[in-house]
Amino acid sequence: MSKEVQKEKSMILQKEMIEGLFNDLSTAKETGKKVCYTFVPGNLSELIRTFDMLPVYPEINALQSAMRKKSAAYIKEAERHAHSEDVCTYVKCDVGMMMKGNIGPTGQVIPEPDILLLSYTGCFTFMKWFETLKREYPNAKVIMIHTPYQENGRITPEMLEYMIEQLKVEVIPQMEAVTGIKFDEGKLKRILALSKEAEDWITKIFDTTKNKPSPIDAYFAGVYYIGPINIGFRGTQEAVEYYKELYSEIQERVRLGLGPITPEGEMKEEKYRLVVEGPPNWTNFREFWKIFYDMGAVIVASSYTKVGGVYDLGWRHDPDRPLESLAEYCMNCYTNMNIPQRIDLLSKYIRDYDADGYITNSIKSCNSFSAGQLAMMREIEDRMEVPVGFIESDLVDPRYFSYSNIKNRLESYFQMLEQRKIIHSTEKVLAHE
Amino acid sequence: MAKSLQKVNCAEKSKKLVIARMNNINVIIQTCKELSFDLDFNYAKQWKSAKEGRVIVGYLPIYFPREIIHAAGGIAVGIFGGGDRKQIVKGDAYYQSYICHIPRSVIELALDKQLDHFDGFIFPSICDVIRNLSGIFKQKGIGKFVKYMDFPQNFLPEIGGVYYQQEMLHILQYMKEINGVEVTTERLNHAIQLYNRNRQLIKFMYDIRQEYPWRLSIEDVYHIIRAGTVMPVEEHNELLEQVCEHIQNDIGKPQDKVKVVVSGAFCEQPAVGLIKAIEEAGCYVVDDDYMLGSRMILGDIDDSTDKPLEAIANAYIRQSQYSSSIYDVNDPKEFRLAQIVKDRGAAGVIFASASFCDPSLLDAPIFQNAFNKMGIRYIAFQYSENINQFKVIKEQVGAFSDSIKLWEDEPAELLVQMTQ
Numbered sequence: 001m002s003k004e005v006q007k008e009k010s011m012i013l014q015k016e017m018i019e020g021l022f023n024d025l026s027t028a029k030e031t032g033k034k035v036c037y038t039f040v041p042g043n044l045s046e047l048i049r050t051f052d053m054l055p056v057y058p059e060i061n062a063l064q065s066a067m068r069k070k071s072a073a074y075i076k077e078a079e080r081h082a083h084s085e086d087v088c089t090y091v092k093c094d095v096g097m098m099m100k101g102n103i104g105p106t107g108q109v110i111p112e113p114d115i116l117l118l119s120y121t122g123c124f125t126f127m128k129w130f131e132t133l134k135r136e137y138p139n140a141k142v143i144m145i146h147t148p149y150q151e152n153g154r155i156t157p158e159m160l161e162y163m164i165e166q167l168k169v170e171v172i173p174q175m176e177a178v179t180g181i182k183f184d185e186g187k188l189k190r191i192l193a194l195s196k197e198a199e200d201w202i203t204k205i206f207d208t209t210k211n212k213p214s215p216i217d218a219y220f221a222g223v224y225y226i227g228p229i230n231i232g233f234r235g236t237q238e239a240v241e242y243y244k245e246l247y248s249e250i251q252e253r254v255r256l257g258l259g260p261i262t263p264e265g266e267m268k269e270e271k272y273r274l275v276v277e278g279p280p281n282w283t284n285f286r287e288f289w290k291i292f293y294d295m296g297a298v299i300v301a302s303s304y305t306k307v308g309g310v311y312d313l314g315w316r317h318d319p320d321r322p323l324e325s326l327a328e329y330c331m332n333c334y335t336n337m338n339i340p341q342r343i344d345l346l347s348k349y350i351r352d353y354d355a356d357g358y359i360t361n362s363i364k365s366c367n368s369f370s371a372g373q374l375a376m377m378r379e380i381e382d383r384m385e386v387p388v389g390f391i392e393s394d395l396v397d398p399r400y401f402s403y404s405n406i407k408n409r410l411e412s413y414f415q416m417l418e419q420r421k422i423i424h425s426t427e428k429v430l431a432h433e
Numbered sequence: 434m435a436k437s438l439q440k441v442n443c444a445e446k447s448k449k450l451v452i453a454r455m456n457n458i459n460v461i462i463q464t465c466k467e468l469s470f471d472l473d474f475n476y477a478k479q480w481k482s483a484k485e486g487r488v489i490v491g492y493l494p495i496y497f498p499r500e501i502i503h504a505a506g507g508i509a510v511g512i513f514g515g516g517d518r519k520q521i522v523k524g525d526a527y528y529q530s531y532i533c534h535i536p537r538s539v540i541e542l543a544l545d546k547q548l549d550h551f552d553g554f555i556f557p558s559i560c561d562v563i564r565n566l567s568g569i570f571k572q573k574g575i576g577k578f579v580k581y582m583d584f585p586q587n588f589l590p591e592i593g594g595v596y597y598q599q600e601m602l603h604i605l606q607y608m609k610e611i612n613g614v615e616v617t618t619e620r621l622n623h624a625i626q627l628y629n630r631n632r633q634l635i636k637f638m639y640d641i642r643q644e645y646p647w648r649l650s651i652e653d654v655y656h657i658i659r660a661g662t663v664m665p666v667e668e669h670n671e672l673l674e675q676v677c678e679h680i681q682n683d684i685g686k687p688q689d690k691v692k693v694v695v696s697g698a699f700c701e702q703p704a705v706g707l708i709k710a711i712e713e714a715g716c717y718v719v720d721d722d723y724m725l726g727s728r729m730i731l732g733d734i735d736d737s738t739d740k741p742l743e744a745i746a747n748a749y750i751r752q753s754q755y756s757s758s759i760y761d762v763n764d765p766k767e768f769r770l771a772q773i774v775k776d777r778g779a780a781g782v783i784f785a786s787a788s789f790c791d792p793s794l795l796d797a798p799i800f801q802n803a804f805n806k807m808g809i810r811y812i813a814f815q816y817s818e819n820i821n822q823f824k825v826i827k828e829q830v831g832a833f834s835d836s837i838k839l840w841e842d843e844p845a846e847l848l849v850q851m852t853q
Contacts, residue, residue: 078798081798081802082797082798082801082802083797083798084786084794084795084797086531086788086789086794087791087794087795088791088795091795118760120586120760123561124558124559124560124561124564124758124791124792125561125791125795127586127760128757128791128792128795128796129795130762131760131761131762131795131796131799132795132798132799134762135765135799135802135803142762144586144587144760144762145587146583146585146586146587146593146760148583148596149558149564149581149583151564151567151580151581151583158596158599159596162585162587162592162593162595162596162599165591165592166587166592169589169592170587170589170592338567338568338571338581339565339567339568339569339571339572340568340571340572342568343572362529364529364531365531367532367560367561367562367565367791368561368565370529370531370532371528371532371536371561371562371564371565371566372527372565372566372568372569373529374526374527374528374529375527375569375572375573379572392529
């Protein structure tokens with residue numbers, strides 16, 4: 001395998017898009033663009049774009065900091081200021097980064113927010129996070145939109161109405177006040193049409209893992225694929241073009257019968273097909289991924305890539321129902337689904353993508369994902385009769401990534417999968433005889 | 434008063450209900466102690482079995498409008514975990530080591546069938562852990578209904594208030610499916626009246642303690658309030674009336690202790706030994722958030738409207754105590770707590786957070802940074818409901834108390850200004 005990271009055209013396109021955004025952010029104060037901090041789950045990118053604002057995603061900054069090995073220092077800085085060791089490390093990384101000058105992943109300063117758009121979707125910590133940031137940025141306007149949880153496994157008319165009213169009465173008027181731009185529904189509709197197009201493409205992309213071998217890794221590479229759709233490019237022609245290009249590259253891999261591209265080149269043999277629940281570890285992302293591809297394990301579906309929207313269940317932004325569709329989007333994100341819904345979705349993935357096993361990566365500082373994962377795992381094991389595995393790490397705190405522990409556990413797990421394959425093939429032979 | 438209480442109990446024909454025999458404060462306190470930590474919830478179960486159509490609805494911290502369950506012919510019973518009275522065997526298999534303790538003891542109670550007489554369960558929106566616990570209850574089919582109650586984080590009565598009313602109607606529909614009771618305006622207003630009285634009496638108890646904390650220990654206060662979450666409000670009110678009457682007398686002797694406020698222990702409860710240890714270590718706890726739900730609404734809810742659900746919703750929106758689970762940007766919590774410190778004449782704050790409690794721990798820097806600027810003294814520690822070794826904490830609290838008593842003649846400058 002080549003040690004060089006292979007760059008495909010889609011990768012270059014994505015890099016250009018992200019660099020463009022950070023360039024725009026670095027000059028926002030000069031160009032007069034308003035800056036809106038918000039979160040990935042339930043992000044109202046289309047609305048932000050309708051008001052010509054530039055988005056900043058603190059959790060994306062945090063994970064980028066971790067990948068650049070800067071998160072440890074940021075976390076320590078936050079802990080020096082009374083932040084507990086036991087809470088979300090995204091929050092601490094973000095706060096620490098702010099305390100140390102708010103230098104973003106491209107080395108440019110990220111401007112202070114004009115708006116803190118708190119689309120409170122699927123994660124309680126988001127609320128505390130922006131309460132904290134409000135104290136740090138007293139001049140920023142905090143706009144809260146409370147997204148009701150799908151506690152009963154569905155969106156009720158009351159939930160929808162509640163959100164639409166918040167959009168109409170609270171969110172939009174406050175955005176108008178801060179930006180000085182009048183809300184243009186026609187513009188929002190045009191943006192939503194492009195969102196829908198990008199959502200169609202990304203659904204097709206994640207569906208290609210039905211092929212054997214799977215042409216992509218839907219977790220480790222998947223986190224790159226969801227970048228543009230989750231961090232402010234949804235609703236742009238650029239995003240549509242990116243996903244078209246990506247799909248075409250993947251289709252070519254399918255045609256050639258190739259497996260996923262890894263940081264060390266193409267994965268030659270697909271031995272195990274897995275479904276993963278939970279976010280990845282970002283501090284040791286490459287090492288973490290390597291354990292899998294070295295063992296011939298490919299992730300065919302993951303819940304983490306659905307935090308910004310579960311499009312594979314058929315839902316799309318709808319330009320004919322602009323506010324309804326924004327409301328539904330927020331409520332449809334993965335972590336806003338209840339535990340039985342999550343179990344059903346993961347079981348569906350195991351079935352639809354013909355997975356050999358199911359792994360939980362339990363993240364210490366993310367209770368939204370982690371609380372309940374053990375019960376989910378047991379239910380999935382019973383229901384789907386696949387071997388399940390469990391590992392623990394953290395989002396961006398390197399103190400909680402233990403390479404040898406994780407490797408040992410995964411090696412044992414892969415041995416179990418291997419054993420099971422042998423038993424199955426023996427049973428098949430015996431049945432045939 | 435005692436006669437009317439006896440009447441209630443006679444009507445219930447529940448021999449084990451012992452409140453009628455509470456002829457002195459010690460009996461009341463002892464009974465409350467037992468009821469608070471009866472993890473089989475026998476009192477509520479006996480209440481239910483005494484009459485056809487009665488319903489038990491369990492609710493987790495922090496707050497739940499118990500009035501609506503009362504109006505629907507039920508009793509809302511607080512489930513505050515197993516404390517240090519429940520050995521966890523199965524619960525640990527449900528939760529990773531880095532998740533707080535209360536969900537594992539609650540699931541343990543359910544798996545051990547100690548919640549079998551409960552008809553439904555309410556999981557108020559406190560944090561992601563309690564939210565996801567509601568999903569586990571749903572998945573396991575525990576109870577006739579499981580409701581994650583999404584309290585509004587929008588505080589406009591016409592938006593958040595309306596949504597809150599819909600959430601309450603959802604619960605009332607579940608209740609009706611169980612016992613067929615159609616809730617009326619009269620029933621709701623009557624329930625509101627009873628709980629208003631309950632809150633008034635609890636407030637009175639705290640107000641007396643503010644001046645005379647030696648008359649009733651915080652441990653006793655805790656047991657008395659917690660017992661109210663497992664018994665009918667009518668009986669609790671009777672009991673509180675007696676306690677309030679008693680503590681108006683000049684009883685006990687003041688000790689050389691400093692007045693403090695405890696904050697952060699609103700969900701998973703500290704072991705009683707810890708609650709006791711804080712006072713033993715040299716403090717009088719003149720306010721706290723241990724049983725915040727019973728004190729969440731400040732003042733009365735209007736009990737005379739023809740829209741009682743709206744009255745309950747508006748009271749939550751307009752007159753709630755601050756809480757780590759309520760979005761606070763328009764009403765910052767650090768100033769709310771500072772006001773409590775001022776009003777109670779406290780010399781400092783003890784931040785007690787359950788280990789791994791997101792709401793409490795994420796608020797810690799907000800409080801502490803603000804209090805550093807305001808000059809309000811504080812200490813902070815963490816606990817777990819099942820830990821009953823408090824030596825280190827007791828030493829920490831003792832040092833805190835001593836530092837105020839011995840080395841500072843006057844409270845911090847700003848606090849003096851605030852308390853004047």
